[in-house]
Amino acid sequence: MAPLLASSLLSSFLTPVLRRTLATAAASSSASPAAAAAAPSWTPQSRRTGLIARKQGMTNIWDENGVKVPVTVLQIQNCQVTAVKPPPSTSPWWAVQLGATDRKAKRVSAPMLGHFRAAGVEPKRKVVEFKVSADALVPVGTTLSAAHFVPGQFVDAIGTSVGKGYQGVMKRWNFRGLKASHGVSISHRSAGSTGGHQDPGRVFPGKKMAGRMGGERVTVQNLPVIRIDTASNVIFVKGAVPGSDDGFVLLRDAKKKLVTHSANRARRGEKALPRGVEDLPFPAATVEMAKDWPEVIQAPAQGKPV
């Protein structure tokens, strides 16, 4: 890779983005023998990559105390790194680009086919970038595993919420509507007044009104990871996650309960990670690494022992 960059003949073909991507790949591939000796480990200031998962449905798991825990089943379908991008001048964060769920090559556009070929991965359905710190870069072409998340840690789940169509203000904005009787004519579920009179003499922009609801990006924060199954690459998180079954869900370390809390606890000199979690796979857990760990791992019960 290095001789390629130095060649003046090819430098005219290298766009700024390609030059940066090659530099990153060169740095990571040449650094891997040296890095193996000093593997980076998670620090409270690091930010790891997330994963792209597919929501498979919900079920229940009974913990060792006989308590029923509702869980969402999320499957990692061949999630691979397709690119690593250096930070722009305005931000300190690198970007790790992931692709998830293989797709037939005939259904993928030619530009994207070239992009996947350059990364050495099969064509994917979904491509998403995650902001990471400089120590958390993952080489292009790595296949990530469900073991990237540790049972007992917290994650944020981001998905496209179920579309509700055109909805009225009572459903969309929790308006209280008007009385059901006592003379109210026709307007039982309406918004009522939309503003003042001559002053201000207009309706403010952003006034809550009826309109299309759902089908938008929603983040559910601080979901505990209950179980990991590396054989079928499945993560069980407690609670519900936005979107319908088979929808794409982005999972990342919880910004509040994991990232920020850990940094604050570390600053106070306490144990940084949540209860039961000693370390996180860093920079990411690959399917090769997951073969060295147990196949199914579950978090201990959250409540007191019964």
Place this chain on the structure above:
Amino acid sequence: MATARSAPSFLAPLRQAVAAPKASTSAEVVAGKRWASYKPVSASPKPYPFAPTALIPDVPASAIPPASAPLNLLGRINHTLLHGNASSQFLPLFARRSRTRVPASSVLAVTYYPVTGAGGARGPNTSTFSGVLIGVRRRGADVSFTLRNVLMKTGIEQTFSLGSGAIKEIKVLKRGEVKRAKLFWVRDDPKALQKMASGIAKGQR
């Protein structure tokens, strides 16, 4: 008369359940294990450095369906959970395709560990509730049933979740026969409930 479809091969353990005697005087007893069983991850041959206090579910090989079974991912997960946790002991009585399933209007006596302490702690003592089975609710890995009884002129219903591990033992006092899965109409018809619960020897209650 419609012929019954046999259960798929991966549900074989249900076929081998105890044959139910028709006489109402004899009672079947099915005993359950206490809670869902887990092993500490430290006991496994492969180490897990990230969470030393984590657990590994203790799932018997019979609970895992074969790869050829016509199930999607969630179907496989629900099958493994249902046949691997505390519910598995009672599936011959409550699984939809079990040949020995108890129909609604049967009379059951359930011995269970009631909640004694805060946070759902269940004491070592047991308690018994008997009543008419008015419904079995099956939702993937979650199977529960409701018994109805009339105690001191008050109608009482109690719902038991199979997966909780709180059930110690279920005795079938009388096997019913009715053309319904759910008998919620019995709440408005005490005479019908009484008729379903009649004919049980006093010693068995």
